[in-house]
Amino acid sequence: MEDNKTALSELGEFGFIDRLMKKIKISDKSVIKGIGDDAAVVDFGNKKTVISTDTLTEGVHFDVSYTPLKHLGYKAVVVNVSDIFAMNAKPKAITVSLSFSSRYPVEAIDELYEGILLAAKMYGVEVIGGDTTTSLSGLIINITAMGVANEEDIVYRNGAKENDLLVVTGDLGSAYVGLQLLEREKQVFKANDKIQPDLEGNDYVLERILKPEARADIIELLSKMEVKPTSMIDISDGLASEIFHICTQSEVGCSIYEDKLPIDPQTVLKAQDFEMNPTIVALNGGEDYELLFTIKQEDFEKVKGNPHMSIIGHMTDKNAGVNLVTRDNSSAPLTAQGWDAFLKREADDEGKEEE
Amino acid sequence: MEDNKTALSELGEFGFIDRLMKKIKISDKSVIKGIGDDAAVVDFGNKKTVISTDTLTEGVHFDVSYTPLKHLGYKAVVVNVSDIFAMNAKPKAITVSLSFSSRYPVEAIDELYEGILLAAKMYGVEVIGGDTTTSLSGLIINITAMGVANEEDIVYRNGAKENDLLVVTGDLGSAYVGLQLLEREKQVFKANDKIQPDLEGNDYVLERILKPEARADIIELLSKMEVKPTSMIDISDGLASEIFHICTQSEVGCSIYEDKLPIDPQTVLKAQDFEMNPTIVALNGGEDYELLFTIKQEDFEKVKGNPHMSIIGHMTDKNAGVNLVTRDNSSAPLTAQGWDAFLKREADDEGKEEE
Numbered sequence: 001m002e003d004n005k006t007a008l009s010e011l012g013e014f015g016f017i018d019r020l021m022k023k024i025k026i027s028d029k030s031v032i033k034g035i036g037d038d039a040a041v042v043d044f045g046n047k048k049t050v051i052s053t054d055t056l057t058e059g060v061h062f063d064v065s066y067t068p069l070k071h072l073g074y075k076a077v078v079v080n081v082s083d084i085f086a087m088n089a090k091p092k093a094i095t096v097s098l099s100f101s102s103r104y105p106v107e108a109i110d111e112l113y114e115g116i117l118l119a120a121k122m123y124g125v126e127v128i129g130g131d132t133t134t135s136l137s138g139l140i141i142n143i144t145a146m147g148v149a150n151e152e153d154i155v156y157r158n159g160a161k162e163n164d165l166l167v168v169t170g171d172l173g174s175a176y177v178g179l180q181l182l183e184r185e186k187q188v189f190k191a192n193d194k195i196q197p198d199l200e201g202n203d204y205v206l207e208r209i210l211k212p213e214a215r216a217d218i219i220e221l222l223s224k225m226e227v228k229p230t231s232m233i234d235i236s237d238g239l240a241s242e243i244f245h246i247c248t249q250s251e252v253g254c255s256i257y258e259d260k261l262p263i264d265p266q267t268v269l270k271a272q273d274f275e276m277n278p279t280i281v282a283l284n285g286g287e288d289y290e291l292l293f294t295i296k297q298e299d300f301e302k303v304k305g306n307p308h309m310s311i312i313g314h315m316t317d318k319n320a321g322v323n324l325v326t327r328d329n330s331s332a333p334l335t336a337q338g339w340d341a342f343l344k345r346e347a348d349d350e351g352k353e354e355e
Numbered sequence: 356m357e358d359n360k361t362a363l364s365e366l367g368e369f370g371f372i373d374r375l376m377k378k379i380k381i382s383d384k385s386v387i388k389g390i391g392d393d394a395a396v397v398d399f400g401n402k403k404t405v406i407s408t409d410t411l412t413e414g415v416h417f418d419v420s421y422t423p424l425k426h427l428g429y430k431a432v433v434v435n436v437s438d439i440f441a442m443n444a445k446p447k448a449i450t451v452s453l454s455f456s457s458r459y460p461v462e463a464i465d466e467l468y469e470g471i472l473l474a475a476k477m478y479g480v481e482v483i484g485g486d487t488t489t490s491l492s493g494l495i496i497n498i499t500a501m502g503v504a505n506e507e508d509i510v511y512r513n514g515a516k517e518n519d520l521l522v523v524t525g526d527l528g529s530a531y532v533g534l535q536l537l538e539r540e541k542q543v544f545k546a547n548d549k550i551q552p553d554l555e556g557n558d559y560v561l562e563r564i565l566k567p568e569a570r571a572d573i574i575e576l577l578s579k580m581e582v583k584p585t586s587m588i589d590i591s592d593g594l595a596s597e598i599f600h601i602c603t604q605s606e607v608g609c610s611i612y613e614d615k616l617p618i619d620p621q622t623v624l625k626a627q628d629f630e631m632n633p634t635i636v637a638l639n640g641g642e643d644y645e646l647l648f649t650i651k652q653e654d655f656e657k658v659k660g661n662p663h664m665s666i667i668g669h670m671t672d673k674n675a676g677v678n679l680v681t682r683d684n685s686s687a688p689l690t691a692q693g694w695d696a697f698l699k700r701e702a703d704d705e706g707k708e709e710e
């Protein structure tokens with residue numbers, strides 16, 4: 001352990017937890033008891049509680065060689081609250097479980113927690129519990145998020161109807177391009193550690209992968225616009241994959257239009273640098289944490305022209321399947337490649353390149 | 356992968372989740388939406404929600420070479436619902452997050468889930484969500500449990516008062532002795548794999564480590580007896596450690612009596628086999644998942660003689676500290692050794708023996 005670093009064994013488990021508890025202040029009155037007992041106690045009143053859990057694993061979901069720990073902590077919260085927003089609910093509390101090997105000194109975990117607490121503050125959620133254990137290798141972050149909503153406001157994946165319009169927020173594929181960039185510079189650095197990473201001018205795509213934001217603003221906006229989506233999901237695995245989830249659960253088909261896909265110019269340029277088709281990147285990239293939802297035709301006027309939302313297609317009969325209408329106006333079935341963690345691992349294991 | 360085993364990559368992430376969802380049936384009406392959307396939706400009515408999370412990590416909390424996966428799944432649920440019981444609440448729902456390396460075929464995870472679902476059924480909790488990710492090495496199980504209670508029934512760690520009686524359920528130290536036995540037989544087997552493990556006649560201590568139960572019965576019993584503990588905690592780290600938690604949070608001291616500690620005869624015999632002091636084993640063993648609570652003096656008659664409960668001491672002034680009155684009637688300060696996962700790891704890393 002370096003001189004200015006503290007091994008966890010110096011503090012002990014309880015010492016570490018005490019230290020952590022001092023950093024976590026609860027201000028939300030719905031939290032009756034936070035960290036420090038066998039369980040937390042919350043009172044969300046008469047609203048329904050919405051619960052989601054997500055794990056980020058070193059070597060699978062992130063690479064600490066280019067992911068600052070503070071950003072990682074921030075992102076771990078974002079990934080979870082994004083699921084709560086995707087139910088049209090408001091996140092209220094999270095539990096945080098960390099497993100880490102002795103390679104991580106206390107200061108590293110502090111940095112991680114700094115990001116967690118910053119995101120918690122940003123999204124108005126309280127850290128109400130968690131546990132901290134050692135792992136044999138690497139760092140694993142599991143967060144469970146709880147939110148609230150009135151029953152009539154909750155939006156599921158299964159409510160899309162034929163002729164509904166398909167809407168996506170923000171832009172697509174930028175996180176994936178950012179990841180490619182980080183991976184490339186890592187390889188360059190591994191080959192020659194005298195060469196400094198060349199990341200200049202790529203702020204946007206890098207921020208999208210390293211410090212994404214969940215779309216709290218969209219949930220507020222929809223409420224103000226008086227639009228209740230008929231179905232909604234967040235884009236973690238990739239647009240195509242999420243469209244398939246909505247179509248399968250809602251028992252509808254879908255046509256989306258290549259020329260309607262929102263892609264940031266920086267993403268287009270970078271994708272071309274990597275000799276990737278920007279449309280494929282937008283469809284399959286993943287980790288965008290944008291919201292994908294369907295609305296009734298009658299809400300078209302409310303959504304049209306909104307700078308945060310793009311209408312990218314419409315829902316069809318189930319038997320028509322899921323189709324992409326390309327720029328040359330031909331229609332082809334879409335495949336839900338998604339961002340399958342298992343397939344990716346397997347491909348990596350075999351030394352193959354993933355598409 | 357063996358012939359009759361299925362690699363996860365064959366099913367893919369979504370295929371695996373679909374397969375899992377078919378096994379999970381929700382019957383509790385308070386679960387409005389279980390697995391299959393961005394988040395689960397629950398309605399616990401006007402009661403308070405109690406939330407706890409716990410992680411079991413391969414190589415730290417369990418060793419798959421002698422832990423059947425079905426038992427492991429069962430135990431992962433028990434560990435979590437035990438925390439809910441320790442709040443005097445009723446567990447209702449769990450989320451399950453699994454991280455596992457490609458070493459685990461689908462059938463192994465099925466076995467793990469069999470145990471999870473069996474325990475869920477036993478304790479009346481619904482599996483409402485979770486996620487499944489790959490890990491670089493080993494298996495990590497994180498469960499978040501949610502329960503309900505009327506606000507006036509919830510018991511915290513911080514309510515013990517001077518002169519309250521300290522009560523523990525069941526018996527202590529058996530899980531630790533069971534673990535020592537498994538470790539010993541593992542070493543024998545490693546040295547010579549022709550020698551079959553000698554575990555006969557040790558059913559009780561083995562069951563205590565491999566398939567513990569949480570004390571749902573005690574929560575019901577306390578309610579029937581009309582006894583509301585003034586403080587309560589479950590024994591995961593060891594009796595001594597948990598006593599310190601209650602004393603610290605309640606700002607009291609405590610005297611416990613060596614001759615009152617409930618230790619099963621099999622545990623005493625086995626501890627002696629290992630040349631361990633049974634009292635030390637009972638104080639510091641850990642993983643008992645019994646309940647430790649304080650009651651008012653006036654409830655003495657109700658608890659006295661109950662076969663599930665032992666009165667082991669009483670609370671004192673904070674300044675008196677935490678003391679053990681030994682069989683020879685001398686009093687000595689107790690130390691909260693606990694079962695510090697970090698210290699244990701460090702000691703193991705340095706090849707030292709843990710006490």
